[in-house]
Amino acid sequence: MNRRETLTAMLALGAGACTGLPAPKDEQAPTGTNFSAAVPYIPTRPEIVDAMLDLGAVGAKDVVYDLGCGDGRIVIAAAKRFGASGLGVDIQPDVIAMAESQAHWEGVTNRVKFALHDLFDLDLRPATVVMLYLSVELNLRLRPKLLAELHPGSRIVSNRFDMADVWRPTRSIVVADTPIHLWRVGAGV
Numbered sequence: 001m002n003r004r005e006t007l008t009a010m011l012a013l014g015a016g017a018c019t020g021l022p023a024p025k026d027e028q029a030p031t032g033t034n035f036s037a038a039v040p041y042i043p044t045r046p047e048i049v050d051a052m053l054d055l056g057a058v059g060a061k062d063v064v065y066d067l068g069c070g071d072g073r074i075v076i077a078a079a080k081r082f083g084a085s086g087l088g089v090d091i092q093p094d095v096i097a098m099a100e101s102q103a104h105w106e107g108v109t110n111r112v113k114f115a116l117h118d119l120f121d122l123d124l125r126p127a128t129v130v131m132l133y134l135s136v137e138l139n140l141r142l143r144p145k146l147l148a149e150l151h152p153g154s155r156i157v158s159n160r161f162d163m164a165d166v167w168r169p170t171r172s173i174v175v176a177d178t179p180i181h182l183w184r185v186g187a188g189v
């Protein structure tokens, strides 16, 4: 078990202790102690993280935001693989603590930051790439803000969830049975 898996397991044990529920067995189960989040913490699998970064064509000049960042693995991977900078926000304090700890461990605190923050209150203008793993409903609630604040050419990448017929993706792929969607701001909105 590597360090990230150990931290994730500790979060899972915390969830079990607080709720009386058994600890989650795999990545598809919710973890963390705050179950008031409309979307629970479910980490993106490593191969999907890589595919999301590739679909978003992330590069060294990009500023990658993960809205609902969990343990921060997407922005940390963007910094490590491509030298990008990034910000992750989440409304669960325990996952933000985990993301900050992991960024220290990976040596990328000069490029990535994490904050306890509601994604709907965040200024998105600095972002060039926005990562999502939320739900169709939250994506649709977020859409007007994305369109108002992101610059033309910015990319939005969503693990699993699209925006129904309201905003068709620029491109969709399937990796390990998981759909991943890309929207390019200013392209056929």
Ligand SMILES: C[S@@+](CC[C@H](N)C(=O)[O-])C[C@H]1O[C@@H](n2cnc3c(N)ncnc32)[C@H](O)[C@@H]1O
Pocket: 037, 038, 039, 040, 041, 042, 043, 044, 066, 067, 068, 069, 070, 071, 072, 073, 074, 089, 090, 091, 092, 095, 117, 118, 119, 120, 132, 133, 134, 159
């Ligand atoms: C499915 S997890 C994805 C975690 C991470 N992005 C990943 O892909 O590994 C969704 C995360 O969104 C967070 N979240 C839900 N609603 C939020 C909100 N309004 N503001 C910030 N974070 C939120 C949850 O706490 C949870 O950690």
